[in-house]
Amino acid sequence: MILEQLVVGMLQTNCYLVADEETRQAVVIDPGGDASRIIGRIQQLGLELVGILNTHGHFDHVLDAWTLKEALGGLIFLHPKDEPLLMDHKVGLGALFTATARSPQGKVDEWLEEGEELSFGNIRLTVLETPGHTPGHVAFHMADAGILFVGDTLFAGSIGRTDFPGGSYPRLIQSVKEKIFTLDDATRVLPGHGPETTVGREKRTNPFF
Numbered sequence: 126m127i128l129e130q131l132v133v134g135m136l137q138t139n140c141y142l143v144a145d146e147e148t149r150q151a152v153v154i155d156p157g158g159d160a161s162r163i164i165g166r167i168q169q170l171g172l173e174l175v176g177i178l179n180t181h182g183h184f185d186h187v188l189d190a191w192t193l194k195e196a197l198g199g200l201i202f203l204h205p206k207d208e209p210l211l212m213d214h215k216v217g218l219g220a221l222f223t224a225t226a227r228s229p230q231g232k233v234d235e236w237l238e239e240g241e242e243l244s245f246g247n248i249r250l251t252v253l254e255t256p257g258h259t260p261g262h263v264a265f266h267m268a269d270a271g272i273l274f275v276g277d278t279l280f281a282g283s284i285g286r287t288d289f290p291g292g293s294y295p296r297l298i299q300s301v302k303e304k305i306f307t308l309d310d311a312t313r314v315l316p317g318h319g320p321e322t323t324v325g326r327e328k329r330t331n332p333f334f
């Protein structure tokens with residue numbers, strides 16, 4: 126398996142490239158910016174982009190999804206409860222961070238739901254609904270590899286903000302306890318910003334729990 130992290134965009138979002146070496150099929154998680162760099166890397170590795178997965182609809186995670194799709198193809202995935210974030214730059218936060226506010230207003234190809242199994246080549250991911258940071262936030266669990274892509278739900282030593290439109294602190298805490306802390310302690314946690322951690326380490330040391 127190929128797994129690479131690219132730090133993209135003005136908010137230093139972790140974008141992940143996951144590919145199956147055998148079939149060369151690849152998915153990108155949270156392409157929030159720097160599309161040309163992501164596209165260049167996919168081409169350099171000779172991969173076929175088949176899925177563009179978004180943990181949530183904030184602009185710093187989804188902004189370049191449509192640029193990627195236009196250049197390389199692939200279906201765009203998002204949870205339906207985060208669709209409003211794509212359409213309104215105030216709830217999608219574009220207006221908060223950029224002088225030239227824009228929202229992607231793009232079309233989503235596949236709507237995600239709890240427990241859904243996604244498979245691309247030999248890559249298999251399970252969708253876990255983890256609302257709190259946004260209403261439609263999800264995590265992608267690669268149980269085979271012991272990896273969880275958590276977006277902005279949980280960070281090393283911290284949690285995602287819940288003061289944006291649609292955010293809820295109690296729901297976020299509940300999501301982490303029920304969906305993330307119930308996984309194996311050794312599970313690698315790859316967040317939307319900052320360094321990676323593990324379920325066990327956050328259970329022991331995260332000050333919010």
Ligand SMILES: [Zn+2]
Pocket residue numbers: 181183186258277
């Ligand atoms: Zn966010």
